[in-house]
Amino acid sequence: MKRFSLSFLFCVTPLFANQAAIDDLAANLQVKYTLIDAMPVSCPEKLKKCYLSELVLTVPSDARYNDFSIFFSQLMPIYSVESEHFSISHINGDLHKITPKAEFTGFNKAKAESIRFYTKDSQITRSEFMPNYILTNKDASTDIRARVIKSTQTTLDEDTGLEQQPYLAPFKSLNQLRVSKHDKTPWMGAQYLYQTQVKPTLTKPPVSLIPKPTHLEIHTPSKNVDLAKGLAIAPELANNHALSAAFARLSALGIKANDTGIKTTLIIDTSLANEAYSLDITPQSIIITASNNTGAFYGLMSIAGLVSLDNLVVPSLKINDAPHFEFRGLHLDVARNFRSKAFILNTLSQMAVYKLNKLHLHLADDEGWRLAIDDLPELTQVGGHRCFDLTETECLLPQLGAGIDKTSSINGFYSKKDYQEILKFAALNHIEVIPSLDMPGHSRAAVKAMDARYQKYITLGNKAKAEEYWLSEPNDDTVYSSIQHYNDNTLNVCLPSTYRFIEKVIDELIAMHQEVGVELTTYHIGADETAGAWLQSPACNALKSQQPGLTSFNGYFIEKVAKVIENKGVKVAAWNDGLGDTKATNMPTAVQSNGWSMITEGGHQEIHKQANLGWDMVLSIPEVSYFDFPYQSHPEERGNHWAARAIDGYKVFSFMPENLPAHAEIWRTKENTNFNADDTQHRLASNVKFKGIQAHLWSEMIRSDKQAEYMLYPRLLALAERAWHRADWQLPYAEKGRVYNQSSETFTEQAQQERTQDWQRFAALVGFKEIPKLASEGVFYRIPTVAAQIKNGKLDAFTPYPGFAIEAMTNEGKWLPIDQIQHGNEIQSVRAKSAERVGRSLPLTE
Structure with a gap:
């Protein structure tokens, strides 16, 4: 034609x-x-x-x-x-x-x-x-x-x-860059970074590892131990499948099993705390003492953490170590934009290296349902894809710039086999998977999938089957707009079919776990952000007339689902704002709350209140743990902006989880202004401790696995450091209530100096040891931008992590190593360079 x-x-x-x-x-x-x-x-x-x-x-x-x-x-x-x-x-x-x-x-x-x-x-x-x-x-x-x-x-x-x-x-x-006349957000260019970042001082990695152990002592006299000789592994280690992932890590670094290598043995000591271990390395032997397999696993991972890619020699030393927090997590949103199974498995491997032990897997949201459920194929046939179908019988609407291609990498789901492979691999790396299928809000994918199921069976004349798991009420005329501006993304919490659907999904999840011998321990229901739904629902009006004391349909839903989950022997978890709609007396005894209230807006009080209920409080503080926010406030940096404009590794490293309000001394709001944190009300009870902390990677703006890795690494290492190790410079929770701000000076000058010194150790380990390891495994980590300034006619430049080459673009447009440039006035831009690629460049002045 x-x-x-x-x-x-x-x-x-x-x-x-x-x-x-x-x-x-x-x-x-x-x-x-x-x-x-x-x-x-x-x-x-x-x-x-x-x-x-x-x-x-x-x-x-x-x-x-x-x-x-x-x-x-x-x-x-x-x-x-x-x-x-x-x-x-x-x-x-x-x-x-x-x-x-x-x-x-x-x-x-x-x-x-x-x-x-x-x-x-x-x-x-x-x-x-x-x-x-x-x-x-x-x-x-x-x-x-x-x-x-x-x-x-x-x-x-x-x-x-x-x-x-x-x-x-x-x-x-x-x-x-700024959103209001009050906004003082800085444009983080090369000169701003030069004035605000900590310049590295160490020229080689110290004898340490990430995360930092509780105690590390080099033997006197110190003798070098060449781990390239390999390990002569005792049977109690070699035949222990629970340790196989750690041995695979050592082998990948060049520390292989060798009958003539260094004798390596395990001693079980049940008096040690869970996950605790000791590691004694001499030229003759390596002895790991632990209370259980997980402690032994971490002892082996610490051997891997001590070495560099190009240097397998370590001094003889002893480590005594145990985690500060029991819960050390990473939340991955695979619902908004899908992440491949390979990405999940690779991420689990990196989590294990840095002793993170919980993967909160966000499997369903408005834009996608990512887990196959037996007997409900529409969940993934319709809910697992976005394309151009305004009827949404083939796929969901093309939200988040999805385009029209159902085979795009932002689309997809995990089959039952895929999910079980993830479970087994996580268990092998001593990581618990906490699945989440967000409800009752953020549920549009499920709603539309069950609408498609309804249409299929009603067309076949089977009304009972059509309505079996239907999540919508045709006569509900409620007009609402969710936080992401949907008018139809919420389950109807007053329909019996909604709870049949939830039980079906949870039963299938439990079965998937049991089939591979990995128990479902915790299920996260989400339960946040349900704005204005159900106001005109006939079913909800009927429920309200039956229960006149009912004050919150969302609270009713959470309480009811929590009991369903508890009766199945599974612990319930949810976001703290949703849990705030419940009555604590109607909830199970064991509850996990993810506290995501913003500290810059007084959120520590809500977090304290729920922790004081005896619930397991996992800190999910957006200003420091949401890794979908930019590293720096610069238009070219990928990320969201509603809670923070810049979250770099130093900010994560400086987090002091025990004393949330004290961050008013060292943080600023999302508009870069000072704030007060009043800790005279709703104080944390003296016997209450937080369960742990969690990093988060939401995926609205992350369209590929590489982009996800860029946002995670290397700042995930700083989160792992704070989850495992409590540094001496961190502020404990104050015995008496006070108001914190930039003038309260609780975080003393000495403590700040100690933090800087500790950061120098951490930064050197990241730059000289961990970045090369990540690179060798094909991880698309972020190459830092360069801090630079002209001083006495010469360029002075650095990156926050040492070990990167720095280049400058001349006025002729040619990139050269900075030591080849004679005069600062010849320079247009600067950038860092690794062996594989270059980082984002910054103009010397902007």
């Missing part, structure tokens, strides 16, 4: 777009998005916060028709549009639709079409501006196949491997 040119088609077909025209327009339409102002002086309709943006559309050839529409993701709802020829409507969630007005007669190659619009709230990091705009005909009919507009697709930078967004104009001003 002859293919006509774009311009010919548009001249001959003035009214309707056929498939060829849609294909050509998708290939040629240039879309340029500009964030004009993130803090306008005033907002339309008198909103308190908004931002102004512009889309400019251009074509290389005239396109004389208007039968098309463009769907795109904008995280916050667009509510005011200024355009001669186009309107924008909010569909659901982040999905919006651009539609030509009636007077629009088509694109003119000589004229750019402008669409200015205001969006609610704020959006300021480049990664928040989603790709993959979708072009189809105006009514999105199925006879025209939708296409992704090519100019809105992302690319990869050849040097850094980082994602580029050619459709998004550069961010150059503070009005694109």
